[in-house]
Amino acid sequence: MVHEARADRASGGEPAAPQRTAGQRSARLPRDERRAQLLAAAQEVFVANGYHGAAMDEIAETAHVSKPVLYQHFPSKRELYLALLDSHLASLTDLMLGALSSTTDNDERVQAVMRAYYRFIASDDQAHRLVFESDLINDPDVSSRLETFNKTFADAVARVIAEDTKLPQLEAQLLGRGLAGMAQVSARYWLETDGNLDLDVASDLIYRLAWRGISRFPKES
Amino acid sequence: MVHEARADRASGGEPAAPQRTAGQRSARLPRDERRAQLLAAAQEVFVANGYHGAAMDEIAETAHVSKPVLYQHFPSKRELYLALLDSHLASLTDLMLGALSSTTDNDERVQAVMRAYYRFIASDDQAHRLVFESDLINDPDVSSRLETFNKTFADAVARVIAEDTKLPQLEAQLLGRGLAGMAQVSARYWLETDGNLDLDVASDLIYRLAWRGISRFPKES
DNA sequence: TCTGTATGCCGATCTTAATTTCCAAAAGGG
DNA sequence: CCCTTTTGGAAATTAAGATCGGCATACAGA
Numbered sequence: 001m002v003h004e005a006r007a008d009r010a011s012g013g014e015p016a017a018p019q020r021t022a023g024q025r026s027a028r029l030p031r032d033e034r035r036a037q038l039l040a041a042a043q044e045v046f047v048a049n050g051y052h053g054a055a056m057d058e059i060a061e062t063a064h065v066s067k068p069v070l071y072q073h074f075p076s077k078r079e080l081y082l083a084l085l086d087s088h089l090a091s092l093t094d095l096m097l098g099a100l101s102s103t104t105d106n107d108e109r110v111q112a113v114m115r116a117y118y119r120f121i122a123s124d125d126q127a128h129r130l131v132f133e134s135d136l137i138n139d140p141d142v143s144s145r146l147e148t149f150n151k152t153f154a155d156a157v158a159r160v161i162a163e164d165t166k167l168p169q170l171e172a173q174l175l176g177r178g179l180a181g182m183a184q185v186s187a188r189y190w191l192e193t194d195g196n197l198d199l200d201v202a203s204d205l206i207y208r209l210a211w212r213g214i215s216r217f218p219k220e221s
Numbered sequence: 222m223v224h225e226a227r228a229d230r231a232s233g234g235e236p237a238a239p240q241r242t243a244g245q246r247s248a249r250l251p252r253d254e255r256r257a258q259l260l261a262a263a264q265e266v267f268v269a270n271g272y273h274g275a276a277m278d279e280i281a282e283t284a285h286v287s288k289p290v291l292y293q294h295f296p297s298k299r300e301l302y303l304a305l306l307d308s309h310l311a312s313l314t315d316l317m318l319g320a321l322s323s324t325t326d327n328d329e330r331v332q333a334v335m336r337a338y339y340r341f342i343a344s345d346d347q348a349h350r351l352v353f354e355s356d357l358i359n360d361p362d363v364s365s366r367l368e369t370f371n372k373t374f375a376d377a378v379a380r381v382i383a384e385d386t387k388l389p390q391l392e393a394q395l396l397g398r399g400l401a402g403m404a405q406v407s408a409r410y411w412l413e414t415d416g417n418l419d420l421d422v423a424s425d426l427i428y429r430l431a432w433r434g435i436s437r438f439p440k441e442s
Numbered sequence: 443t444c445t446g447t448a449t450g451c452c453g454a455t456c457t458t459a460a461t462t463t464c465c466a467a468a469a470g471g472g
Numbered sequence: 473c474c475c476t477t478t479t480g481g482a483a484a485t486t487a488a489g490a491t492c493g494g495c496a497t498a499c500a501g502a
Contacts, residue, residue, distance in 0.1 A: 009328035028450055050359035052273050065450045135356040139272035170417055171426055178427050185402020186395055194389055205392055206399050213434030287480040
């Protein structure tokens with residue numbers, strides 16, 4: 001059951017239709033399109049199995065392509081993973097910073113950020129599994145990229161906090177990290193119990209929890 | 222440079238002293254002690270390299286023991302890891318539930334829980350890296366154990382929240398998960414920037430953030 | 443239309459690395 | 473002194489990442 005669909009190339013040169021039916025090896029593709037397709041296949045397999053659980057064999061198979069093709073586009077499994085991670089982190093960063101600059105009111109800012117976070121987690125490519133549940137965290141490149149993102153995000157939140165509470169940098173940053181963690185963890189939990197709670201209801205709940213916590217935060221208890 | 226410390230056995234049978242100097246292969250040990258020693262060595266290597274980065278070779282070497290000895294105590298690398306994970310999760314659960322039952326005042330409860338969390342993260346065996354930064358999360362056994370712990374903890378917090386706010390189960394649980402995430406993430410950040418902020422100061426900051434957020438949480442904004 | 447060239451693609455290996463096991467030697471108790 | 477238990481060197485096994493050489497296809501220019 002390995003070579004079930006190979007007759008197309010062996011049976012003469014008749015090019016017939018340029019597009020093949022699903023389940024076949026793909027026809028020749030321009031480099032860019034092939035690359036995009038490989039990334040999509042890798043995304044699927046990485047999300048389903050994690051980095052270590054994913055085999056290059058399976059990624060190639062998912063893309064209906066042989067392994068050498070994969071290696072013509074990405075020098076290694078690790079590079080392939082990093083390409084996906086970078087792409088997701090870039091778009092997530094855009095979402096976050098966009099939400100932060102969507103208003104000048106800090107209250108609304110927190111609400112917008114939380115909602116953006118939930119939207120990202122809910123996005124149907126399950127990018128969050130690659131980003132927040134990576135099993136390659138020990139790789140220095142992976143952890144440094146994640147740390148860069150977390151810092152960017154937490155610092156932005158910390159600025160809002162510092163502005164609203166006059167708390168010193170260091171402490172505002174700790175709170176920023178805490179709120180970032182709250183968003184991440186609660187959103188992932190919400191996703192698993194989806195159907196029970198609407199996205200906006202859930203993210204608003206967390207937003208109110210966060211905002212009540214930080215607004216006019218007292219320096220002494 | 223692989224077998225640098227192997228002269229003891231090759232150079233005649235002279236048993237000399239029953240205990241060896243450090244760096245040598247160990248003497249015979251009662252089964253329990255040997256097991257404990259192996260667990261300690263595994264803990265060290267797993268923490269330093271993650272599950273996938275850790276080699277049974279290195280664990281055996283760290284314990285000054287050969288690989289077959291390791292396999293006489295643990296049937297596989299995975300079982301060895303699970304034994305450690307179980308042990309850490311059990312003690313963490315104890316810490317949490319202990320903190321929750323240390324008082325009947327919800328305000329103080331939250332403070333005690335946060336402090337306990339920070340203490341666990343700060344514990345010098347770095348157990349938190351095995352628990353919260355595992356690169357074996359895709360293993361069903363690992364993730365189910367983690368989920369069990371998270372549920373236990375978040376449910377306990379959710380009970381406090383429900384009591385204080387009259388919020389429905391579902392929403393209280395979401396907030397519970399969020400606060401658990403806040404504790405985890407902020408504590409790990411705090412650990413990395415240690416020296417800048419005292420444990421009690423940091424955990425109190427987070428506790429106040431959490432308590433302000435949840436106490437008398439309004440059902441409508 | 444014919445031919446040369448560059449590009450895309452694949453089957454079949456190669457290689458490495460890490461877990462797991464085999465078997466003979468040593469240690470210690472009765 | 474023998475017999476059971478424990479130990480380690482070395483090797484078997486497996487699995488997965490990475491590669492080699494050749495074949496087919498599209499297309500440009502004559």
